[in-house]
Amino acid sequence: MSDLLFGLDTFGDVPEDDSGKLVSHAAAIRQVVDEAVLADQLGVDVIALGEHHRPEYSVSTPETVLAGIATRTSRIRLASGVTVLSSDDPVRVFQRFATVDALSNGRAEVILGRGSFTESFPLFGYDLRDYDTLFEEKIELFVKLLDEKPVTWSGTLRAPLENADVFPKTESGHLDTWVGVGGSPQSVVRTAQYGLPLMLAIIGGAPERFAPYIDLYRRAADQLGTTAHPVGMHSPGFIADTDEQAKEIYWPHYRIMRDRIGKLRGWPPIRRQEFDSEVENGSLYIGSPETVARRMARAIRSLGVGRFDLIYSAGAQPVSARLRAVELYGSKVIPMVRDLLA
Template sequence: MEIGLSTFVETTPDVETGEVISHAQRIREVVEEIVLADQVGLDVFGVGEHHREDFAASNPALILSAAAPQTKRIRLTSAVTVLSSADPVRVFQDFSTLDGISNGRAEIMAGRGSFIESFPLFGYELQDYNELFEEKLDLLLKIRESEKVTWKGNHRAAINNLGVYPRPVQDPLPVWIGSGGNSESVVRAGLLGLPLVLAIIGGRPVQFEPLVQLYKKAATHAGHDPAKHTVASHSHGFIAETTELAANKFFPSTQQVMNKLGRERGWGPYDRSSFDAARSFEGALYVGDSNTVAEKIIHLRKNVGITRFMLHVPVGTMPHDDVMKAIELLGTEVAPKVREEVAKWELEREEK
């Protein structure tokens, strides 16, 4: 059972002061967070790609590369790479370079993204949303399969027997499919034999169990061994010494972000009752003390079937010291308990 973190490197106004941290400062803080995550024994750290003012990570591979020489074991991934509006050649080159710097610890999490700013920025039409992703994923997988590539599509210049360099340490370079719960994307990952990441950020996490089964069914149908393909989850959360403290620290910035997105997308207001309902045992927020968060992750493993859990923290702008403390608790208290309990449960299940 792998435990890790993800961040969007957000730079929203401070809830109390209204001050906005600079992109440069937040990027430096995230590098410190990655280094700490490695030191406390976490398995993976993901950085998400965005192209708007309130996010500082337009190039996750570059931020991860800054942390790579300062870390030893932790895997470094995008979360996600917006492949639909990216050039798969450059994506592969960036993460292959990261793989070299980290000596084989890079991963790509490919997705379509939940924001649309990158499409006009890079000259793509939203009407081609689905076709762009399918075509570019096809090219990315061809590049990782072969040093020399011949390929033709509708949205990028053709490639005729050209080499793509550098080549990664890992063969193949891991490529994950990120999904918000769309059955088509889940089936695609299974048919391609690629590991799957589910963004579980609302509702009841146990409701994602049928999607995991659908993924495994598709993988089996395509001749892949589903036991070899990891299913990960990505969920918002925060850890502190007590559950009350964690909730009180995490709510203000979460409310600010959710209400801003709500105004942009037509959602209703996000209040404390919505927040508290989501952090209940069956809810999608992993907020509380170490035992509370660990028990929820164990529950997710047993009832949904995920084998990697990524805690997304912070949501919005939170004090860097608070984020660092949450990372420390996740690595030193939550992860050991989850790994021990899951290992015991799996052994008992095998003996039956």
């Protein structure tokens, strides 16, 4: 499995400095760039930045931060994780990522998603009642743009295009594009319909329960006559020198973040026992390099995925701890996983 790819994923969570004080959004963005530079130096394959419009996250425009990262790195691929296409304009998304692709000498990729948070919809003037239609129409247009030829298109929620050409073009004529899916069979089939790679957000429960989605993707591609690409997964986790240290750094910040989201979605407060169970048997990859590598290898083997992106930040973990997690992932975890799967 030498063609396996390993990535890191962050939303630019605003961290604490070593005195325990939250840094500014500007400092958090610069910190993301530093973490990506370190990942590049350590041989990590991909850095993915997720779009959010909430106070605890600093990255609202992934491609702008990726452009900054492009100027300080040489090999790491630069991805969104995800771009909320439903509340953006497909033409502008293509243009911005084609620009990142130019700055990075062909290293840009976009992961399109509907968004698990809804703040961007009222912020940019979209009606949540159009949630499904917005994504369906916009991904249809985006796929046409990927041909990099003049486009004629019409829909119900955006002005039509008539033989419209879009610039800049990519140098290679190809912009790597994935679709991020959280567990909707319809979204899996749509991804197969367009012949795009599938990135599964596996953020809770046993990873093996997502195997039917991967099977559905491959069967749908076969029946629709499109290409079934290698599937990727992204899951949360954290790495420290020991299992106990990793859990004790991660848990308090994760609890605050999880309960904040839970209040909005009607979830009860998370208990430590639930957290520990998720670490042991679910989709939280937390622990020493050896522990995380072992659990990653098991998930990769059981699902047959070709890429694993670790969401390495959750809440306000200290800057120093986050840098150490990136260092351990690149220098120890990735080589261990490759050895375990050899």
